[in-house]
Amino acid sequence: MEVPKPKCLEHPINVPTKLLMGPGPVNMPLRVHNAMMKPMLGHLHPEFTQVMDEVKEGLKYIFQTTAEVVCCVSGTGHAGMEATMCNLLEPNDVILIAQNGIWGERAADMARRHDADVRLIKKPPGDVCSLNELESALLKHRPAVLFLVQGESSTGALQPLEGVGALCRKHGVLLAVDTVASLGGVPFFMDSWEIDVVYTGSQKVISAPPSVAPIAFNDRAMEKVRTRKTPIRSFYLDITWLANYWGCDGLPRKYHHTGPVSSVYALREALSMVSEEGLHALWSRHSSCAQRLYSGLEALGLRLFIADPAKRTPTVTTICIPEGVDWMKVTKYFMSKYQVEVSGGLGPTAGKVWRIGLMGYNCIPENVDKVLKIMKEALANEPLLKSNL
């Protein structure tokens, strides 16, 4: 008795065109799509390792680092988080995690799976940690690693990072930072901010497809990896193998795993576009589009979830759901009438906010204006909001 051919594969694939103004992934430029039309290469062919080298240079630029170990995990953003945890942590290592949204929770979950001793600094969703709070917590918990999220996409909060690295060095702590939802949208300087490990996603500001997670480990972080007493609990995410495959250790490349070739092409093109625009221009585009969005939303009588502008990441804006409004009817209105995605909350903000993403290719004034226009229309349309869309 054989399993028959599936009927559902007889019809063509159905993928509508949407404008993705949620917290990611975002639409991709044609140039990035085109890169995936390039022919397949072997994962160790010299032309492919050349592309990998170019990706590395692009990542050093966007991370602002001269660290040697800059590469990609062959998985999406969560794989970058897991690579951070499994490489840095040994059983009973103390890790201090700032938890002010879903990402801190996820990081804590992963760290516990690696038998780390997880300590939390809990902050209300939308809030961030001050240097004083961080130093007190470092003194109290004496962690091996401090984990922070720069852009908390579940709340829209932006964790300030200047000075944190210096604190960590003072107390002999490694600093790991998640920049999945922020990198490229706000200033970030791995080296001058003394950040030891950073990772990001490909499908946010970078505007490549999800499937690779850029990651960097500086010498302090690699020293911790090299002096582990227990094996890294993953072969796939083992940073020493990844560093070799990506040509970061000065040794001949060995076969570790088959990299996601087409996705690396796409990332290379997306990073070229970042480099051509330049980081300062990119940051400023995100900042000015976010300002335009804030003003427009406030003009509609909406209140931003994060009152203090300095605590907002421009990449993900969170908006309080007004009294009496069914948030889901609004997001459905965006989607069903305009095929535009804006999102509801996630984790601690579920049901409390909308989230509007301004990232990379989609972060242009025209898209801000379109979102504002539709939001105005949706909110003015009370009967519609009360009916079933």
Add this chain to the structure above:
Amino acid sequence: MEVPKPKCLEHPINVPTKLLMGPGPVNMPLRVHNAMMKPMLGHLHPEFTQVMDEVKEGLKYIFQTTAEVVCCVSGTGHAGMEATMCNLLEPNDVILIAQNGIWGERAADMARRHDADVRLIKKPPGDVCSLNELESALLKHRPAVLFLVQGESSTGALQPLEGVGALCRKHGVLLAVDTVASLGGVPFFMDSWEIDVVYTGSQKVISAPPSVAPIAFNDRAMEKVRTRKTPIRSFYLDITWLANYWGCDGLPRKYHHTGPVSSVYALREALSMVSEEGLHALWSRHSSCAQRLYSGLEALGLRLFIADPAKRTPTVTTICIPEGVDWMKVTKYFMSKYQVEVSGGLGPTAGKVWRIGLMGYNCIPENVDKVLKIMKEALANEPLLKSNL
């Protein structure tokens, strides 16, 4: 002092067109490339979960299973292997691994990282295990899990699987099988062969880009996962989360991670092509192209590394390097003159064999003939072989 823009990203990406006749990845049909031109969707949009559902149906067909948990790990083949190990194994669990090439070594490495008690059945490269050998080893080691590789791409060996599942059930053992280099090229029946866990790669016979690893866990395997006493040492590869994201558990999908959207489109199209051709036709195409290759190679006076035709996987053919021939000069001749990839050995076969892949899109008589023609030319060209190419 900022890190400057990289010069290397100023020029266009350079990707030559090659014919990939090594052990994978392989070239992709235009239809698969085209799928990656489709617009990005959110990782939980209904149109994307529809594509995921279609992928699942295609995977059930190619795995020949009605198991509920059939999905993809968002990583390449090695991530499938790691997902198998980290979900099935707890510390001190005994796993029996047949080691007759690099894949058994890799599996053992991963299993040890999860603190399993690894026992090996070692066989010479190119050989496989008989049912008797497997049963003796099961009785001797009393493992929780038996791990086999169907198509050993480092040696070209094909492990027979009929009867192994029944043995495993008799002895209360879970059977996990790696089919990265074989699935679609040879018969495989997860359910009727009573295989508990199987995974494969996307970039071999399926002819999609590397970046997703299809995987299936049957009820026996899921029961082991559900009754674990210790947490799965990975969040990203946790099969209970993956099963939920892929809609395999009957519960509403939760946000686990962002799936590799474009790669899933590509996999969907590649699986449609598998389904349209039909498994029997696909297996038969691989078998007949392999026969054509064997005959042609023997006509050139070459000797196959695996003498017994029943022990060869049609997907990867290993050829003994004739006395006095520099294997690398031959592979370089293929590449530099024709941009055709044939590979050297890997792991235990390094320096001893060439490996020729016949997989999926590239597995056609025309490509077999091209490889044979070039091989003949290369071997006839002794002065060329002795000079530096």
